[in-house]
Amino acid sequence: MDEMTQIQTEPRSTQTPVPQTADAPQSRTLWGLDPIQLFTRYWAAHGVQVVRQGERSEIVKHAELYLLTDPSSLPLFSLHKLIDTLNWVQPHLVFIRIHDARERGYREWVMTDADGKFVRFQRVYDTPEQLARVVLTTDDDVAQLWQSARDPRTAWKRIKKFTRKSDRTTLSLEGTVFNRFEDRDVADCVRELVSKWKRPDSTVARAAKISADAWRDPQSNIDSSARFVGPVWVGAGRTVAPNTTVVGPSVMWDDPTVAVATEDIQWQEIVPTAPPLEPLPREAGFVYRFCKRAFDIVCAIAGLMFTLPLYPFIMLAIYIEDGRPFFFGHMRETIGGREFPCWKFRSMRRDAEKMKAELAKLNQADGPQFFMENDPRLTKTGRLLRKINFDEFPQFWNVLVGDMSMVGPRPSPYKENQFCPAWREARLSVRPGITGLWQVKRTRRAGTDFQEWIKYDIEYVETRTFWLDIKIIWKTYAEIFSKLSRS
Numbered sequence: 311m312d313e314m315t316q317i318q319t320e321p322r323s324t325q326t327p328v329p330q331t332a333d334a335p336q337s338r339t340l341w342g343l344d345p346i347q348l349f350t351r352y353w354a355a356h357g358v359q360v361v362r363q364g365e366r367s368e369i370v371k372h373a374e375l376y377l378l379t380d381p382s383s384l385p386l387f388s389l390h391k392l393i394d395t396l397n398w399v400q401p402h403l404v405f406i407r408i409h410d411a412r413e414r415g416y417r418e419w420v421m422t423d424a425d426g427k428f429v430r431f432q433r434v435y436d437t438p439e440q441l442a443r444v445v446l447t448t449d450d451d452v453a454q455l456w457q458s459a460r461d462p463r464t465a466w467k468r469i470k471k472f473t474r475k476s477d478r479t480t481l482s483l484e485g486t487v488f489n490r491f492e493d494r495d496v497a498d499c500v501r502e503l504v505s506k507w508k509r510p511d512s513t514v515a516r517a518a519k520i521s522a523d524a525w526r527d528p529q530s531n532i533d534s535s536a537r538f539v540g541p542v543w544v545g546a547g548r549t550v551a552p553n554t555t556v557v558g559p560s561v562m563w564d565d566p567t568v569a570v571a572t573e574d575i576q577w578q579e580i581v582p583t584a585p586p587l588e589p590l591p592r593e594a595g596f597v598y599r600f601c602k603r604a605f606d607i608v609c610a611i612a613g614l615m616f617t618l619p620l621y622p623f624i625m626l627a628i629y630i631e632d633g634r635p636f637f638f639g640h641m642r643e644t645i646g647g648r649e650f651p652c653w654k655f656r657s658m659r660r661d662a663e664k665m666k667a668e669l670a671k672l673n674q675a676d677g678p679q680f681f682m683e684n685d686p687r688l689t690k691t692g693r694l695l696r697k698i699n700f701d702e703f704p705q706f707w708n709v710l711v712g713d714m715s716m717v718g719p720r721p722s723p724y725k726e727n728q729f730c731p732a733w734r735e736a737r738l739s740v741r742p743g744i745t746g747l748w749q750v751k752r753t754r755r756a757g758t759d760f761q762e763w764i765k766y767d768i769e770y771v772e773t774r775t776f777w778l779d780i781k782i783i784w785k786t787y788a789e790i791f792s793k794l795s796r797s
Contacts, residue, residue, distance in 0.1 A: 341517055342564065342570035343514065351510070352510075355512040359377065362378075363459045366457075367457075369450050369457065377444060378446070383442055383444070384487070402449060404479055407480070408443070442487040508523070523558065524542040526544040531549040532544065533552040535553050539555060542559070548563075602715065610709040621703070625655075642742065644738075650713040650714075653704035653705060654701045657701045669686070669687070702744060714743060716744055716779065716783060717743040719740065719771070722737075745786040750782055
């Protein structure tokens with residue numbers, strides 16, 4: 311039995327047969343963190359802040375999600391199945407029912423009398439499958455409401471009153487839910503963290519890598535001949551002797567006589583738990599390519615038929631305000647790096663390119679593209695066209711002739727494509743699109759737009775399917791109609 315779960319019993323009377331641990335896991339630390347803090351750091355590594363009632367911790371503005379749970383629960387589950395719901399439905403709240411179907415069985419305790427003499431064994435049967443409820447939200451105000459509630463029941467009432475039914479959704483997931491106030495559950499929770507968490511260094515600065523699954527504290531003493539099999543975490547002040555084999559999952563807690571300083575979570579500097587590898591463009595089969603091209607042609611013809619009646623009015627508005635030309639074709643790169651003119655209705659002044667050099671220092675974008683919230687180069691007509699995306703109608707022609715697709719990465723010029731070779735090779739392996747994954751999933755958070763651009767372009771290339779294209783088009787039209795209704 312490893313050090314993490316070993317139980318020592320104290321002399322007890324048979325009148326009160328309640329098992330206790332002499333060295334409860336809550337009193338131990340690893341890398342200066344107790345088990346509950348390790349649990350919190352695990353979720354922080356995924357961009358999630360754990361929020362409980364009565365815990366007066368700061369609601370972090372930089373967290374991507376807030377996990378709202380009651381004070382006694384330590385829930386662990388995969389976010390993977392929630393991604394589509396969060397991205398496409400975009401609910402204000404996600405109520406999650408966690409089904410904990412662990413095989414529970416029973417435990418046996420050694421009962422002793424006041425003199426420490428053996429009395430009997432006591433068998434304790436664990437409860438069957440448990441059902442726990444938690445909430446995920448992106449709204450820090452909801453997190454604040456939850457945290458300030460006096461009890462879980464009040465918290466649930468508050469957040470339901472705060473949001474409309476149409477802004478909420480409910481999902482059921484398999485997971486594990488541990489009781490924070492049960493020593494054995496806390497130990498089991500840590501054991502699961504050791505098994506699941508591949509990059510503790512993402513939120514624990516003291517964690518230093520030994521091997522693929524083993525991590526140590528800088529104040530530990532590990533001989534170079536020691537061997538680690540499976541996930542192992544070694545705390546401060548611990549020694550691993552020469553030629554020792556440590557089998558995981560296991561934890562060697564901090565030596566309680568060693569002072570360990572820990573750092574606060576640096577939310578803005580959290581690195582991904584599994585950094586993406588340089589992508590290899592996905593090979594699409596003949597059937598997919600044929601269907602996608604046929605779909606593009608049909609959509610382009612339909613798009614031109616429906617939008618052509620608007621062309622004279624748009625062209626007249628452009629002419630009255632700023633004269634000719636009506637169209638603007640900027641050179642962009644398509645599949646294989648071939649350049650083509652990407653057509654749009656002209657939305658900027660005729661001297662826009664000259665003005666761009668003067669406005670470069672006011673660029674609000676974090677990547678190679680240029681963006682200003684109130685761009686002075688835009689004409690009044692152009693500002694309206696861009697707001698409702700009508701300036702991109704001529705791109706149906708680009709789709710029809712094969713330069714573009716309905717869905718794909720944003721078309722970019724040669725200069726922009728040189729900023730990230732892996733990104734360039736992936737995005738130029740497919741035709742650029744009128745719309746794409748980046749356009750419908752970007753958050754527009756300051757300082758992250760270029761990173762999201764790279765991320766979603768690569769994600770599309772690696773995971774593209776005909777069904778994904780349909781979902782992106784549907785999301786795009788929904789956003790356009792939403793803009794029209796607000797105009």
